[in-house]
Amino acid sequence: MQRILSAELARHVGEQVTIAGWIHRRRMLKSVAFLILRDRSGFAQVVTTSAELEALSEETVVRVTGTVTANEVAPGGVELTGPTIEVLSDEVEALPVELFRPSLTVTLPTLLDHAPLTLRHPARRPLFDLRAAVIRGFRSTLDGLGFTEVHSPKIVGIATESGSNVFELDYFGRKAYLAQSPQLYKQTLVGVFERVYEIGQAFRAEPSDTARHLAEYVSLDAELGFIENQRDVMAVLRDVVAGMIAEAKAVPSVAGAGFDLPEVPAEIPILHFSEALKIAGASPDEEDLAPAHERAVGEWGLREHGSDFVYVEGYPTLKRAFYTHPEPGREPYSRAFDLIFRGIEMVSGSQRLHRYADYVSTLTERGAQLGPYESFLEVFKLGMPPHGGFAIGLERFVAQLTGIANIREVTYFPRDLHRVTP
Amino acid sequence: MQRILSAELARHVGEQVTIAGWIHRRRMLKSVAFLILRDRSGFAQVVTTSAELEALSEETVVRVTGTVTANEVAPGGVELTGPTIEVLSDEVEALPVELFRPSLTVTLPTLLDHAPLTLRHPARRPLFDLRAAVIRGFRSTLDGLGFTEVHSPKIVGIATESGSNVFELDYFGRKAYLAQSPQLYKQTLVGVFERVYEIGQAFRAEPSDTARHLAEYVSLDAELGFIENQRDVMAVLRDVVAGMIAEAKAVPSVAGAGFDLPEVPAEIPILHFSEALKIAGASPDEEDLAPAHERAVGEWGLREHGSDFVYVEGYPTLKRAFYTHPEPGREPYSRAFDLIFRGIEMVSGSQRLHRYADYVSTLTERGAQLGPYESFLEVFKLGMPPHGGFAIGLERFVAQLTGIANIREVTYFPRDLHRVTP
Numbered sequence A, B: 001m002q003r004i005l006s007a008e009l010a011r012h013v014g015e016q017v018t019i020a021g022w023i024h025r026r027r028m029l030k031s032v033a034f035l036i037l038r039d040r041s042g043f044a045q046v047v048t049t050s051a052e053l054e055a056l057s058e059e060t061v062v063r064v065t066g067t068v069t070a071n072e073v074a075p076g077g078v079e080l081t082g083p084t085i086e087v088l089s090d091e092v093e094a095l096p097v098e099l100f101r102p103s104l105t106v107t108l109p110t111l112l113d114h115a116p117l118t119l120r121h122p123a124r125r126p127l128f129d130l131r132a133a134v135i136r137g138f139r140s141t142l143d144g145l146g147f148t149e150v151h152s153p154k155i156v157g158i159a160t161e162s163g164s165n166v167f168e169l170d171y172f173g174r175k176a177y178l179a180q181s182p183q184l185y186k187q188t189l190v191g192v193f194e195r196v197y198e199i200g201q202a203f204r205a206e207p208s209d210t211a212r213h214l215a216e217y218v219s220l221d222a223e224l225g226f227i228e229n230q231r232d233v234m235a236v237l238r239d240v241v242a243g244m245i246a247e248a249k250a251v252p253s254v255a256g257a258g259f260d261l262p263e264v265p266a267e268i269p270i271l272h273f274s275e276a277l278k279i280a281g282a283s284p285d286e287e288d289l290a291p292a293h294e295r296a297v298g299e300w301g302l303r304e305h306g307s308d309f310v311y312v313e314g315y316p317t318l319k320r321a322f323y324t325h326p327e328p329g330r331e332p333y334s335r336a337f338d339l340i341f342r343g344i345e346m347v348s349g350s351q352r353l354h355r356y357a358d359y360v361s362t363l364t365e366r367g368a369q370l371g372p373y374e375s376f377l378e379v380f381k382l383g384m385p386p387h388g389g390f391a392i393g394l395e396r397f398v399a400q401l402t403g404i405a406n407i408r409e410v411t412y413f414p415r416d417l418h419r420v421t422p
Helices: A006-012 A050-054 A108-113 A122-144 A183-193 A230-249 A273-279 A291-305 A356-365 A371-381 A394-402 B006-012 B050-054 B108-113 B125-144 B183-193 B230-249 B273-279 B291-305 B356-365 B371-381 B394-402
Strands: A016-028 A033-039 A042-048 A061-070 A078-087 A168-171 A174-178 A195-203 A216-225 A270-272 A309-313 A336-341 A344-352 A387-393 B016-028 B033-039 B042-048 B061-070 B078-087 B168-171 B174-178 B195-203 B216-225 B270-272 B309-313 B336-341 B344-352 B387-393
Touching (some): A006 A016, A006 A033, A006 A042, A006 A061, A016 A042, A033 A050, A033 A061, A042 A061, A122 A195, A122 A230, A122 A394, A168 B168, A183 A387, A216 A230, A230 A309, A230 A336, A230 A344, A230 A387, A270 A273, A273 A291, A291 A309, A291 A344, A344 A394, A387 A394, B006 B016, B006 B033, B006 B042, B016 B050, B042 B061, B125 B216, B125 B230, B183 B216, B216 B230, B216 B394, B230 B309, B230 B336, B230 B344, B230 B394, B273 B291, B273 B309, B291 B309, B291 B336, B291 B344, B344 B394, B356 B371, B387 B394
Parallel strands (some): B042 B078, B270 B309
Antiparallel strands (some): A016 A033, A033 A042, A168 A174, A309 A336, A336 A344, B016 B033, B033 B042, B195 B216, B216 B387, B309 B336, B344 B387
16 A cells, blocks of 8 residues: 555545554553654554554554544544554664654764764754755755856865865875865856856864864855945845745744744845944954954844844955955955854855956965965956855854754764764 | 846847946957857847957956847847947956857867866856756755755765775874765665755766766765665656756757757656566676667667666666665566666666665675674664665766766866866
8 A cells, every 4th residue: 555644644534544654652551552653744643552562662664554543632633543563674672862752862972973863853853854945945046046056076186275174185196185165166167157056065174173163064155256346245145045044934844843033134234344343342453253243243233123134244354265355445354244143153255356466466465375276366367257155054054043052963974073973 | 237138138129238248259340340248148249349359358358338239130139339348357368268169179188177268168058057957857856755955974984885996085183085975874864854865976086087987976866765666766766857857958058059858758668687688689697788788778768668768677686786675586686777868877776775684694795894884784773664766977967968978078177087177
């Protein structure tokens, strides 16, 4: 018999149906026993006997055929009665973590060591449904704006962005590196498609062991040409974030999870970096926003504009990546921006330099060797329009939206200083 | 003035507009000169003077403001007259490849060495538009079938699938490896979501220097649980391939490129491996299909069913990966299949083993050490449903659909034995 999902049961009252999934929980009472079956759509209650359930165990995969029977006190108003239960998997022995408890009260190392099991806990599902939804929203928004999806190589011959924190590789007997970002490739591809995005892994050999660092993460990158300045990039980013959050809100499990998902205003309030310092009561000589300053900016946005989001633009050029476009005639400021969400930086972006000579002078001023960049910089001799872009770290974005403190909790199999399995 | 795209010009006859893009070509006649401007939507003809154009060069980025004037002989029936031309990029000096010629008659090394430039050639655009479209079709089909998009790590602690052809990495002082596929992760995640897909890089340190091998490629992976056998996987793959091709056909540049894109029949004809050998006139003792056999199978599909696609199922277990499910009671055959497109293998898949003991006995029979697999195999003690899946190599898929002989031509920045730049 064709399997149906537990969420479809209510439409089949009185019928004989087959469902299949994991034994989420067994409840053995004196005269009756309940099997709670979990499938990708939710849960189903199966009425059976203790004798039948005793031989089974939680997480065993079963197929159950029975009659759909209305019962007001059953979850979803229906249950399966008169069941035939068939085991589809190996039988499951003692588990290191009990999934049937309402919340997973385990330490982070246990959570991660047993990821194949702990990822199954129903409380974690909305996090990963949200994760998939925001990727969908990222894509559909950019597809609608004329962007082309691209893929740039993750194995690169030269360590460009920052010489140190890069993973080194034996590439057929030569040295190669794992890409820290698709930055220079996406700029190159603006020269081809004008507007590009990429969803792909980025690798950072940072020895930082914090709640916000991963050695491997998914970067949602976008880059667009023919801009006037960073404001054009910020407008696209606003639409992208709005599209990501709208897609998340449309997922039932996410809507039901009680996350405090924000509204994205049509116009996100913008502060110049120098104004942000004033609002934060910081010295005008500060070269970057400290966490306390970002919090003050966040409070300002909420107080003055009722917005969870604030753009800060104009960060001093020297504190940003070498490809950042300065604000002409307004040293030391640049055309870089951050999107601050509830007082914490969420996304960074900028207008980039698009002239060869500007790259040469910037790299030289910063004391960098031109050598490693030379082949990339050639593209700026080939006719590059003014352009800019942004990168969203997927795991950080999901953690911030859902209020999860450690990004490892929204990563399937995180990689960090200490962890390269499972 | 707000920029419009060249494709929008015809809607603005008589108006003053601004367009922007690359100087694709200059045509200087005695009394008049034409600037052909290229943007992401196509081409626009600008009527100007030789004096104005002499100072410019191909691939320079310009912004042009002028009047849209109907002209039957102009491309698209309109041209821009009375233009003001403003240069937005650095001026472009002599180029190593001329993009204005109808086709790029350069060697493959030149094509790839100068990828930032050669990718701009208009003849290549449909290939990469198709590439982006088939990814879109892959996703939307699987989203519609209840699959969840996931990301598995590309840095792995153990070299599982085949010990040799794997890239080794210095991971914070330890040895790690680049993932050859997300195979065991996607199986693990079937235990969480039942149906998952992943779009991500896969890495093979194969020293093969052929037209079909890359050291890094994009793998479109899908895996689903609660199947009866491989036929359920084949049905999903049929819908996925149909969705990918439909999405490609809907793109104007692809439709206009003259690719011979196939129809995907509602039911793809299926041959058992043993029948395929007969049709190919091969010995029944053959353990795999040679290229000539696949061609014969392709001819059979076209002749008997009018189909460009044929499924072959039942490949001998020992010729397939260790996780392949054998066909019970029908040794030496398995529940593996290939999708043959016009006589060449396009996609591989199978039902997988889902019981711990089966993995142990298979690996042992094959003389493999259990050690590297142990942490992965633990998942089969946690309750795994019968499951299967497939992987589509994006670049091979695009090359096959478009009839391109070398997959490097449909890869932005290919990586192979000899090439790790640009």
